[in-house]
Amino acid sequence: MATETGQQTGGEADQGPFTRWVGSAIRNPAKAYRALFYVALVFFLFTTLFPLYWLLVLAVTPQRNLQDIFLTPNGFNPGVFIEVFETVPFHIYMLNSLLLAVITTAIVLLLASLAGYVFGRLEFPGRAPLMLAILAISYFPPAAFLVPLFRLFTGNVAVAGINSPTWYNTPGAMVMPFSALFMPLSIFILSTFYGQIPEGLEDAARVEGTTRLGALFRVIMPLSAPGVATAGVLTFIAVYNEFFFSFLMNDGQVAQSILGIVSSSNHWAPLLQGVLAFQTQYGSLYNLMAAASIIGVLPVAILVVVAQEKIVSGLTAGALKE
């Protein structure tokens, strides 16, 4: 370092531009930090945005040109986004996914509210270990209980002579594991929020005529709206993005019309199966798969744009609890 500064002061004229920059950065470290910041920024932007760009490139390149593309689309075929819906009933796959996510979110918010009330507002022995145990569930690898769950949902487990219900291919087979996996985070978020609502407000509600449950839903939940929104949005996104059970707990079939969803419980393949439906035994329609992926990302992207402020404030509010 000393020698570098020595050189720097020795003769500026015969140094290259890089050496000169290094010299000035040493005298002014903020410059180096700024440079590193831009390096990191470019790196993260590239790793997050390039896959999306690549999807777009794949999607708009006509099928026959797919063999030779480099960084830019080879040809331009925007019709692919309509073709997606013509080839398979992709809108029904999407609707299935949205419905599954909404149902799971509703179940999670309801049950996690009850649990969050208990963990956040009541004192009882073993509260902390129990909370840890619940959080541990969310880190459990789904692969570990896939086989038993599959046997259970296909009616192959008998307890006292009664076979388990055949839930394979129904929404239940997906909603149940989703709820179990994504519940712990919501419980954690909601318990910190509910714990911050003053005791007096709950007492007041109970004296005024609610039960404890009534106080939870009429006073504590509305006052914890940012927390409830955070838990809800995170659950929704997690379910919508889920791969494992979405792939394995159904046969990939969907109803042929929107009304068909309501009438049958057997056609609940989510978005993921919709993308995979372009992969047939005769070949893979990569441009359609890419277009379908882009369409599939849209609802979550919109949700995040709308709710991101709430999510961030919700997460930090929990973290900053004094």
Next chain:
Amino acid sequence: MGNVTLEHVTKRYEDVTAVDDMNLEIRDGEFVCLVGPSGCGKSTTMEMVAGLTKPTEGQVYIGDRNVTNLPPKDRGIAMVFQNIALFPHMDVYDNISFGLRLRNYDKEEIDRRVDHASDIVQLEGMLDRMPDEMSGGQRQRVAIARAIVRQPDVFLMDEPLANLDAKLRVHMRTEIQRLHKQLETTVIYVTHDQAEAMTMSDRIAVIDSGELQQIDPPLVCYNEPANLFVAGFIGSPGMNFIDGDIVDDGFVADKYEVEFDPSRFGLSSGDDVTLGIRPEDVYPVQNAGRIANQSKEIRARTDVLEPMGNEIFVYLVVDEDAETDLDKPGSGGRLLMSVDPDSDVEEDQEMSVILDRERVHLFDTATGEAVQHGLVEASEFGSASAQAEGDD
């Protein structure tokens, strides 16, 4: 209707007994204050009446119903909280009508009652405000309106004025009294401020360490405290206490001598007693002309004066070597005297004072129980306290 009875009510938490075998009988329409120092169990007692806390033992009755196991909403009570506890996400109208809406009253009835209640607490024209747009006093009035709108049998008020500033507190004190007169509903009022209790209530229940010490009208608690705790708690500043012994012709302590015949009060020579005397019953000798029953003179030096306007508190040093009363209550080394504002007293002045024997209280030092109020009985002078005792 609105009478409240507590029978052997006890509340134990893991390591502490918050309320210990409390028996209380509150009549319909009565205004009763529960007073005591922080942590004495008065709030727990109220929570058990409200149903927010379940007693470990004992029964709670409201009216003729045993409500011990009923949830708060079914007890016919309304409560005003120390932290006011308005629902911050609802406007004033929704706050006041919350209980009525839960009970499915029809819209017109709700409107009529909300109007009436907001009329009583003077909240007209504020019904669409949010709680955070209101001042402390306004919020407290909304809380009171929320309580009266349901026409409960019993009002519970848990230090409702504690968070208000001093001036507003005095104002709201009168408001609540006016309200009680108007509604004629039973009120149970928790406070640690004995001045509030003295001025507002029909009867005061003094509570200490989870036990009921005395429940009587304010002036009885003041003039005839049941024990040392009540004597020290009621009245501001508190009573002077002097530990001493009974001898054949009265009470003696280091610097004090009060003559009386111990046998008349069931005392005998050698008993340990604590003498209690309120500051206003201590007189400088020169002002004591009209006091019929004086104790022996006590030599003292004035220490600090606190002129209050209508009276002067004089801190007297009776024994220079004794520790202060704060360090060791009952030593008798310090004595607090209240004199007229026009009295001729200065700091660091030697003077003699006397105690009014009619107003002296004697307590058993060991148990703290009151032995005698006033050392002159009815047959001799007809003092007020002796008469009251005769009535019993």
